[in-house]
Amino acid sequence: DQQVKQNSPSLSVQEGRISILNCDYTNSMFDYFLWYKKYPAEGPTFLISISSIKDKNEDGRFTVFLNKSAKHLSLHIVPSQPGDSAVYFCAASPGAGNTPLVFGKGTRLSVIA
Amino acid sequence: ETGVTQTPRHLVMGMTNKKSLKCEQHLGHNAMYWYKQSAKKPLELMFVYSLEERVENNSVPSRFSPECPNSSHLFLHLHTLQPEDSALYLCASSQGAHSLNEKLFFGSGTQLSVL
Numbered sequence: 001d002q003q004v005k006q007n008s009p010s011l012s013v014q015e016g017r018i019s020i021l022n023c024d025y026t027n028s029m030f031d032y033f034l035w036y037k038k039y040p041a042e043g044p045t046f047l048i049s050i051s052s053i054k055d056k057n058e059d060g061r062f063t064v065f066l067n068k069s070a071k072h073l074s075l076h077i078v079p080s081q082p083g084d085s086a087v088y089f090c091a092a093s094p095g096a097g098n099t100p101l102v103f104g105k106g107t108r109l110s111v112i113a
Numbered sequence: 114e115t116g117v118t119q120t121p122r123h124l125v126m127g128m129t130n131k132k133s134l135k136c137e138q139h140l141g142h143n144a145m146y147w148y149k150q151s152a153k154k155p156l157e158l159m160f161v162y163s164l165e166e167r168v169e170n171n172s173v174p175s176r177f178s179p180e181c182p183n184s185s186h187l188f189l190h191l192h193t194l195q196p197e198d199s200a201l202y203l204c205a206s207s208q209g210a211h212s213l214n215e216k217l218f219f220g221s222g223t224q225l226s227v228l
Contacts, residue, residue, distance in 0.1 A: 009153070100161055
């Protein structure tokens with residue numbers, strides 16, 4: 001059973017508009033969440049993270065929102081740029097203990113010029 | 114130079130071949146990982162080494178055999194693979210030795226095709 005779900009396999013957005021990528025999780029023990037970005041033929045690279053003590057974390061054009069009661073997080077990219085076209089993975093972990101990150105299937109974002 | 118280097122980038126092998134994937138990290142990290150990425154599936158954790166000791170093995174078939182000779186190097190030895198093992202194999206590292214849920218640094222991966 002998937003503990004981290006990214007239900008949209010793909011998303012297309014016009015350049016300059018907002019991109020919103022969603023992620024749902026089922027394990028209430030998860031309290032640390034990360035987003036990774038992956039270009040073709042490259043490994044995933046860390047983008048932004050959020051701890052469950054916060055509901056928002058912002059880094060430039062990227063903002064992650066966490067809704068613990070809904071077990072939902074989202075990544076907002078604004079304004080979207082063609083270089084943002086990539087696959088975005090959501091990952092989660094319980095903060096304590098020796099449990100590796102659990103990843104979602106990813107969402108492919110295409111930013112159209 | 115990237116922090117985590119994987120070789121080869123591409124590999125085609127027959128089902129009776131033996132090959133090895135290599136990973137090297139230049140970040141001074143204490144934990145290293147092998148992940149498998151298949152189409153339309155989440156990243157699947159295969160093996161975790163912390164301070165050169167294996168701490169996680171997610172029921173991976175024995176045709177995959179990891180080796181971690183030191184904290185900077187990680188190998189994945191392959192033998193008698195099946196076509197369904199064709200995938201992108203990603204190596205990653207993280208800072209901590211005692212906490213594996215930290216930020217991961219990935220290599221570019223080896224795209225493996227089994228014929």
